[in-house]
Each structure stands twice: as C-alpha cells, then as structure tokens.
Amino acid sequence: MKKMLLILTIGFFNQYLFSQEIVDFKEIYVYDELVYKNVNDMLFSGMAQKKRKNGHLVYEETYDNGVILSSKQYFNGKEVRVSNETIYNSRKPNVVSKENDYRLDKSLFRTITYDEDGKKIFVQIFNKGKLTYSCQYKGKKKHGIELEYDEEGEKLVRRAIYIDGKKNGKEYCVCKKGKETITEYKNGKRIKNK
Incomplete structure (x- = not known):
C-alpha cells in the first residue's frame, strides 16, 4: 500500500512539473504583486521566458498561483547556462530568499542568503x-x-x-x-x- 502511494505521489509530482505552461512575458501582467495571464485574467502558474530573435533564452521566471518562485538569467552563448538564479520567499511575494551566481563552467561562484524580510x-x-x-x-x-x-x-x-x-x-x-x-x-x- 505504501509503495503504491509513493508511486502515485511521484507520478502526480512529475505530472505537475511537466505540465507547467511556458509563455512569453508579453502574455502575463503584474497586479498587486501577483502575476496574471492576459488571456483569462487568472493567476499564472508556469514559466515566463524572454528569448532573443535567434531563439536564445535570456531570462525566465517561475510562478505558482501568481507568486514568483524563482528567476534565472542566462549567459549569452550557444549553450544554455545559468549566470544568476534568484529564489524568492513563497510566503512573501517578491521578497528574495537566496541568490546564486555561477561561472561559465557552471560551477557555483557566490551565494547570498536573505532572512524572511529580504x-x-x-x-x-x-x-x-x-x-x-x-x-x-x-x-x-x-x-x-x-x-x-x-x-x-x-x-x-x-x-x-x-x-x-x-x-x-x-x-x-x-x-x-x-x-x-x-x-x-x-x-x-x-x-x-x-
């Protein structure tokens, strides 16, 4: 029984991860510190991305029920490599919890940790x-x-x-x-x- 429950939980989590919607920043808007989708004015869950004309990913933010969870900035180059990652406090919208800076070789360079108030x-x-x-x-x-x-x-x-x-x-x-x-x-x- 426990094994079946574990399998169902993992399956649900994987489905949640892979069913996240990916949109362009033009498709969302911010109101009262929460992010909404333009099409239906509903709180947005998923990823908003900014890409160059050549398709290179420059920046992305991840949201859950309109609350920002994280943002990632990418190095300019052929390979997609994170240069900076910001993790936000999920209980306080737009309050930074942690920042990670990376080198070109993908190794961690610096970490800055923040308290509950940012x-x-x-x-x-x-x-x-x-x-x-x-x-x-x-x-x-x-x-x-x-x-x-x-x-x-x-x-x-x-x-x-x-x-x-x-x-x-x-x-x-x-x-x-x-x-x-x-x-x-x-x-x-x-x-x-x-």
Whole structure:
C-alpha cells in the first residue's frame, strides 16, 4: 500500500512539473504583486521566458498561483547556462530568499542568503567547488564572523568578527609566507598587535 502511494505521489509530482505552461512575458501582467495571464485574467502558474530573435533564452521566471518562485538569467552563448538564479520567499511575494551566481563552467561562484524580510544575512564565495569566503550580515553591514580561506578552500587565512559593520575583537591573519598575526579591534578601531 505504501509503495503504491509513493508511486502515485511521484507520478502526480512529475505530472505537475511537466505540465507547467511556458509563455512569453508579453502574455502575463503584474497586479498587486501577483502575476496574471492576459488571456483569462487568472493567476499564472508556469514559466515566463524572454528569448532573443535567434531563439536564445535570456531570462525566465517561475510562478505558482501568481507568486514568483524563482528567476534565472542566462549567459549569452550557444549553450544554455545559468549566470544568476534568484529564489524568492513563497510566503512573501517578491521578497528574495537566496541568490546564486555561477561561472561559465557552471560551477557555483557566490551565494547570498536573505532572512524572511529580504535582508542579507550570509554570503559565501566558492572557487572550483570549495568554499573560500563566508561572512554573516545584518542587512548591508557585516555582522558576525567573516572567514577567508586559501584558493583551495583548505586553510583558514583570515578570521574577523564584525558588529554593525565594524571590526570587533581579534582578527586572525596568515600572510602568504605563513606568518600569523593577531590584531585586536574595538568598534572598528585597531587596539594592538600580538
């Protein structure tokens, strides 16, 4: 019985995914933060795409019941490759939840995470799939721990703590020659070196 229920659920989900309507942006409109289809003035579920005259996909947005779920921008080229992906908060229309930036080789370059109100809370940068930088934020200001790693993402080369955009506490650094330094800050001002 459980196996049959699982098969039906997967089948329904696949049907839902593949039955999504794909339209041009000219076929939809926005009213009161929701997206409607021009033809019948009904809330739109599906994908809206913008293509060049040669058919190259430039940009697309995915909607469910008029609410934007995600958007993707594509690199210009023969192959369809995502350059930027934005994921929206499904409970708050048009509030960004996460942004992902990609390189031409399709690898993830940067991720920015936002809170429920669309304020930036975390940034990560990657090099060849390895985390090389991360920092906590409070809106536009660094707020929390900032970590920086070497290009291979294996060795910590810098660690600092921020409060409302200003360094606070001990900053740990390792220079290219391997020398370690610790600098202390209070309210953004350097106190002493060790």
